[in-house]
Amino acid sequence: MLDSSADRAVGETPPVVSKRSRGLSDRAIAWLFVAPSIFLLLAVNIFPLIWTVRLSFTNFRVNRPNAEVQFVGLKNYISVLTDGDIWQTMQATAHFLIWTIVLQVLIGFALAYLINKKFRGNDMWTTIIVLPMMLSPAVVGNFWTFLYQPQIGLFNYAVGYLTGTDPSTFSMIGDVSLAPWAIVIVDTWMWTPFVMLICLAGLRSIPSSIYEAAECDRASKWRQFWTITIPMVLPFLMLAVLFRGIENFKMFDLVVQLTGGGPGSITELTSINLKREAFEKWRTGYASAYAVILFVTVFGLASIYVKALNKVKQR
């Protein structure tokens, strides 16, 4: 019965339509839909990556397209890895990375812990705290340069008010010893809400029954915090650290807008230095080797990140 209905349906289907529908399998249709994305991925991500690796072994300079391109082997890599200036840049990045992560985790977790308590205006405060994260880094960098102004800046005024120092005697972005902290403060201001949100998700995933059981066992609040809250939130905190670590390793826009890498090159992070090598000094081969080194580092960190993410999923 079923066969005869199917035969009849096939017979009634116009030949062109039936040929088309028979011509494309589900797999082919799936490929057809996925193909544009794959093409874009190959064109925008994979091809430039392979091309960069290729260029990193040459003396190519993009401002001299007609010059002969010579294969130089590992020379560019050796140059990058023995360059004291780049090493300094890595240390500036490390200072930025470590302090932003430490401050963001501490403040973010503290805020999440407070927001997790039920109180009046809880939602309003959450929205206010999350606002900086939603702004553009270029905008944030721009208005913080005004806040850091020695003459009219609110930041200097606040510091002067609290410490009794004359606000015009120090410049956060003009002083060699203060500029690295200036970028740390702005990044912390901007991205602490992100860490807070991740911690909040972790805190809200802890079943209240665990705390109730701990209460029955007469565990103190302090003990509950160290033996329940911290271990349960730790995977989320780890995720936040890895996320911010990878993002801040690539930090560019905020710092360029705020200090431009200065004064001197004290806040010149790796991505800013890389841009200068590639598009100001036009050392394309050298900059490619530099980019490959940074890529491998970020890729390695991302691998650990994916592993941590899978652990969180398994919980």
Next chain:
Amino acid sequence: MTDFIKGLRGFRRGAWEIVASVLIALGVFMLMQPFSLSLYSASFIVTLVGTVMFIIVSHFPE
């Protein structure tokens, strides 16, 4: 500790992933530390070995 060594001997994913992760972390530390230029120079190769190892060992059985 014994499980970890058994995992290494039996080419298990978990144990080898820990080794690769430690290598990557060590490489990143060497890249950014302020103490020795030699450590900085060797950092890339350590990170690269760790990263490539991570890609390979993530295909090992659990």
